[in-house]
Amino acid sequence: MTVILIKAAQLFLSLSILIVLHELGHFIPAKLFKTRVEKFYLFFDIKFSLFKKKIGETVYGIGWLPLGGYVKIAGMIDESMDKEQMAQPPQPWEFRTKPAWQRLIIMLGGVIVNFILGFLIYMMILFVWGTDYSNKDDITYGFGVSETMEKYGFQQGDKIVSVDGKPFNEVTDINSYLLFRDINTIQVERESGEIEDLSVPEDIGTQLFEAGDLPAMSPRLPFKLDSVASDSPADKAGLLPTDKIVSLNGEAVNYFTDLKYGLKRNGNNTLNLGVERNNKIVNLEIKPTEDATIGIVSLETERIVTNHKDYSFGEAIFQGTSLGYWTIKDYLAQFKYIFTKKGASQVGGFAAIGNMFPPSWDWKAFWAITAFLSIMLGVLNLLPIPALDGGHVMFLLYEMISGRKPGDKFLEYAQLIGFILLIALVLFANGNDIYKAIFN
The missing domain is CATH 2.30.42 (Pdz3 Domain)
Incomplete structure (x- = not known):
């Protein structure tokens, strides 16, 4: 329970930072262009708020539903679906009366902050903690x-x-x-x-x-058995935690990767496991599960050697920028896997994100994961889906290129469809988490 709470606390703090700064990315240019911002919220305030206070023309608050946050900009068709306001004559302080280039900057502000934040955090991590590596x-x-x-x-x-x-x-x-x-x-x-x-x-x-x-390649390390799961194939075959595994289907097992990749190659076919017990070799026939596991926990008896490198401030800026660039590029490359049947089944929600954090509080790990999540949110928000920033940007670019502004009714329907799609994706991702928790 303590581990779950620590991970949940890190997730809550990380998302709170990212949400507030993302929304500031919309808020600041809106104010610079003299556009009225009616609400600035961390989390969603459906029906009621945990906290709210009006300062000037803006209500600042904290909602009860931790699925994101928002700024409500006057004269803009967004997730608030404020049709009454849009039915009134346009006012000079409203989003819809601003030039298209100003509206574009307001909509891009959030993702720009996400990317800048990710790069800055990577620079900070390298400057403060340096990096560890293995050659x-x-x-x-x-x-x-x-x-x-x-x-x-x-x-x-x-x-x-x-x-x-x-x-x-x-x-x-x-x-x-x-x-x-x-x-x-x-x-x-x-x-x-x-x-x-x-x-x-x-x-x-x-x-x-x-x-x-x-993984396709894993460092080879000597290992020993730690435990054998009760009622597992290995337990039923008579494997003891004190046994030393020496062969798999006649091939020598010296390192954990020999066992791991050997089990993968074998699949769920019956295998012969050779173990050393009381200075004698004992052969056990084991029928693996459908996912090619036999129910053992092993401990690697050596650790990978690592080297440490510290960075000057200038070096941290250069290397942090490079790290941020490759993080964006690698994350974009993941989409070719996500849009497959196998990839879709591995999409995770809040539980999957929470499990990225370490079981004990580690500031270096916390900031590294926050930097990655900031870049991830920036990329996802740029997707051309109505209800995301990328959807608004798509319609604004169409307006700037064609000289024709999409009608309010069209934007309302697009926003509604996009919102439904996003809710479906959230439910699907978190449903995957629940399924894995129950059946894995």
């Missing part, structure tokens, strides 16, 4: 590789030297590169010391994702 020689036993990677010549124990001819210093990032980056060759060092260049296909990320072969 080729820090992965003592090399990488274990999945079945898909073996098809392209990768071998168990390979160490990564370079990617596309460039030295690869943070080798634990290799899975992100395979999924999201356009890479052609990976140079590896074999266990024998031989150096070899291996080609990877353009669709390697798609192949790995569809095969469920992730």
